[in-house]
Structure formats: C-alpha cells, structure tokens
Amino acid sequence: MHGFVLLRHHATAGPSHNAGTHLDLPMENAMHPSRTPAPLRRALLAGAALLAAAGPAAFAQAPAYPSKPITIVVGYPPGGSTDLTGRAVGAELSTRLGVPVVIENLGGAGGAIGAQKVASSAPDGYTLLVGANNEIAINKLVTQKVKYDIKDFTAIGLVASQPLVLVAGTNTGVKNLAEFTERVRKNPGKFSYGSSGVGTSLHLAGEMIKEQGKLFMTHIPYRGVAPLTNDLVGNNLEFGVFVLSSGLPHIKSGKVVALGTTEAKRSTVAPDIPALAESAQYKNVDIGTWFALMAPANLPKPVAERLKKALNETLESPDFRKRMEASGSTVASTSVDVDRFLATEIAKYKKIVEFAKIEE
Template sequence: MRFNPKRLAPFLPLVVAAGLMPPAYAQTDTYPDRPITVVVGYPPGGSTDLTGRAVADQLSKKLGVPVVVENVGGAGGAIGAHKVSRAAPDGYTLLLGANNEIAINRLISASVKYSYKDFTPVGLVASTPMVLVASTQSGIKTVDQFVGTVKSRPGKYMYGSSGVGTALHLAAEMAKQQAGLFMSHIPYRGVGPLTTDLYGGTVDFGVYVLSSGLSHIRSGKVVALGVTEKKRSAVAPEIAPLADHPALSNLDISVWFALMAPPNLPEAITTRLRKALAEVLQTPDFRKKMEDAGSTVAPLNVDMGKFLVEETAKYQKIVDFANIKE
C-alpha cells in the first residue's frame, strides 16, 4: 500500500504539539514524585558525608519522597561533583558539596572540567571553621609566638594539612601571605598521619577542621593557636580567632557546605528545592546535629551567586600567591 500524506492531515496538530513539548525531565507540576539522590563526593564518615546525610534526612520529610545519599569518592570530591554537573536537570540528582569540589579544585587542576558555574545553586547549608595547631614539642603556645618565631626563622618550620589544594592548605597559605611568613607545606593523606607526626614533633604545625581537631586539643596532645573564622565557634568558644592578631586581621576562611543541582534546572523545581532547604535549615533537629558537629547553620536567603563569586576570587588570590598547581 502506497503512503498517502493526506491521511496524516487530521493528526498534524497532535504531531506538532508533541514536537513542541519539553523533555520529560522538564515537567515540574508533579515534582517530586520519585526518590531523589544526593551525591557526596567523599567516602562515608567525613564532615561532608555527615552534612549530606543530615540534609537528605530532613529533605525527605519536607518533600515527601525518599532522599538517599550516594557516596562517589575520588579526586578530592571532583568525581562526584562532575557527575552532578552533567546530570539531567530534573531535580532528582543533587550535590551536597564543600568548597573544595565546588570552587577550589578547578583553580588548581586542569583535569577538573567543571566550575561552580556548571551548577544551579540551591543554597548554602553550613560552615565550619578550621583550627591552626602547634605540636607540643615546638614550644609555641600563642599566635603571637607563632608569628614572631616563624618570621624570625624563615624556612625552618613545617606545617601539615590533609592535602594539596584543600581548604586547610589554603587557610595556612592565607596566614602565610598576610603575616609575611615562610614555612613549608607537608601534604598528608588524612588526619590520622598528620596527627601522628604532630604528636611526635616531626611536623611543627597543622591545620584541622575544628571538629576533627578538638579531641586532640582538649586532651593536650596539640596546642590550639586559633580558629580560621573571624568569629569564635560556639562549639569551642575558648579558642580565639587567628584574626584577633594584628598580623592576621583579614584572615577569614572556613569549610562550607552547599546544596547544588545540575545547570538549567527549571525555575519551578529550583524554587521548590530552595523552599524545602530553607525549612530544613530552621529545623531544631538539623540545627542541633550541625552544632554538635562543630558547624554553624547558614543564614537564610544567602545570595549564592555573589557568595560563589567572592569565595572563588578569595581562593584564586591564595592559589596564585602559593603557586598551588597539580
């Protein structure tokens, strides 16, 4: 039988309408109607994972669907972040990331093929300060001693962090830049090896996330010199900010966590997620969990566009000063 185009005429309006319909993932009127995945770019157990699980638990209650955490570790969080930056913009794949994978990694590694611009920001979740510590064998007990001693003997002292280009590495380099110090960086594969060398005096100073360092500080195994945020932490108010010292008055850097979605997320879904996250941030159970972990819950309605631009510019200055490249 020959094809007769006239037979299609009654159906042409339907064909045209189907062609104009947006892809299935762009339908927003029923969102969400199935489980949501929150990708965390690190193995279970760390501060990013803890924050991600706390957010997922509360988001599930606010959105009425299961919200599950998927740990996609590797490359300092970049593998998980890259996965989300390439995911369908349907609101069912999200990233709970820290400043490392969202804003820093791209500045130090040409192999990272995404930037913070490759996400739709949902919102800032929380932040936690870092803390500069000294080995008890160094004999240094105050920030003033630290600045004076290191400055008087350039190149003699070493500090450790959890790796090249991490927020902890950048915090120490920011202190070096502001106070005019010269000391060598020793990257470690985690808190455990760094702690061992601090205890033994192999390395003079170290930078911890505050929650990771508190047990060592309070046991007297290392000496806390100061936190890296300008304000005192509610979990350890006895530790003064490094910025209280005149040579470090502009030092203000933290580890922060944000909820991000793939680019081009429909506005209706973005609005739904932002509303749900705002409700999460005000939930007493969530706030207590964050505070117990040494984190401060983010204020509502942070302008994430402005925040990410300013944070990335701050990190770029440190990276350029320290010539950090991988």
C-alpha cells in the first residue's frame, strides 16, 4: 500500500497567493454535491475510496512501547554491585516487556559519565539508567564537574538497597561500637578511617558517624574498594566503611571486625551485626547505598507507566528477590514514593556535605 499525507490548508482573509491552486465553490455547490463540478466530484470520491481501502492503518500511531531493544546504562565497570543490579533488572524487564535489554557499562567519574549520557538522551524509554545514590544524588553536591541535576531524570522506581558497615582492623583491638567510640574520643585525630573515595556514600557515612559520635578522625579516600580492603586487612588502616556485601567475606573470615551497619534497622542479609542506630549515641545514623531505575526527564506518561508496571512486577518476583539477596541487597517495596524518597535523601546528603565541608 502506498503511503499518503493529509494536508490541512489554513484559510486566509485575502486572495490566494497561488492562483493555480485557488478554488472557489459557491455555497450552493457545497450544500448540493450533485452541483459540484464533475472532475472535482470524481476526485473526492476517489479519495474517499482510498481512505476506506486503507482502513484504520492509515491513521495508525507510532508502534506501542517498547518496539525495539532497550539500553540500560550502568556507570561502572562490570562486576560491581551496581552492575549486578543492572543486569538483574535488565533480565527481568526483557522478559516482562518482550524486547531485548542491553547493558552498557560506562565507567568513570563515580558513575557520572553514565548518568550524564542518560540525562542527555531522548526521552523515549529506550535509554535508561540503573544507578546508585552516588551518581544520582550525591555527585552534584560535591563537585561542580557534574553538569546534570536530579531534575534531568524521570524516576521510574527504587530497586534495592544495601547497608554500609563500619569495621575495625584487627590490630586496633576494638571489638564493638562502645570500644570504638571510647578509643577515638580519647585520642582525637590519632585514628583514620577509609572509604572508597571522596563524596561516595561510604565517605558520607563516615562523616555522619563522626558527627553523631562527636569524633575526630581523619578521612583517607581510596581509589575504590580493593585498595581500601588491602590496607584494612593488612592492618595499615584502623577503621573503614564498606558496602556490606563487600565487607561481609572479610568479616566472616575474621580479617576485620564489624562494629555496626549504617541503616536504621539491621540488615536481613546479616542480622547478627547490630545497627549503629541501636546505640543512643548513633540513633540518627541512617545511610546506605541504594539503586534506582531512571529515565531522561520529560518521559511520556504512558512510557513511564509501562516501565513502572514492569519494575513493580520485577520487585515482587521471588526469583529476583533471591538474586538480589544473594548479592547482599534488600529489594525495595513497590509502595515507595520514589520522588519523595529522592528529595529526602538529597536533603540528608546536603547536610552531611555541608557539615564535613566535602568538596572535590
């Protein structure tokens, strides 16, 4: 079938500027088709026949979403917790949406390179971000190098979270949170704690612990978790903050000592480790790492609703839950108001950044 175009000509008050296409029909001809000139009548009838033959397809809209592969961008190399989360989400969305989902790892700048790509992409639902709080909510607060803002995204939903854990090196002799607090308070400035980098959620957690406990420790930023782990296990660093899934193997092997997790309640992944908030001194400590599914701003509402439905079905999947728990994460509730959650988290991070004067 040949395509066709329906043109709408807008009438003007003055004479036509193209005499060759100007046509005046008396009103009586319009009211009585039999008086319409024969050539025009035949043309109108032919056009009507063509439209009838074309049927509803002639007015078909764009294909229903999704109609082609979707790309999920992860702002880190393969193998980390954000990547594992992205791949788990991608597999579920592919099944539920009926199209392939490709994972694109764009590591660098603490996840900001990948987030920037999604923020700058067309809002059509075919380029999404599975990101952590670092690139979604923290980076903009600590560096001017980040050009995107939370307003440049449409939040589809929260996916999962992981608590962080405060640990001590075995050479400190510290066995619990009370001993940690006493030791650091009696020796202000003597001890250091490490994180995976300036402005990361691990760094902010360390500063929140310092603020709540009225402690003076020096922060040592490492270039990732691997060198941080090496120094803690090698007893070259007294204290550190880990993502629970990264620290748990070393805790279980006795190479480091767990002092407490950083979310308000104990983790279901490691319920034997107390939450710092169980101590009156640290009752307001509530910070972790979370992962969310994001799309560019101005995403059409039907596309956003389709993605939210697929994500909610994913979060309720027992297989997905098992997969996430195996990686140390707790799956988010489908009842979370993600926009309100993000606003609350950003406000919390801003206070910590201002307290610690964090700037990169």
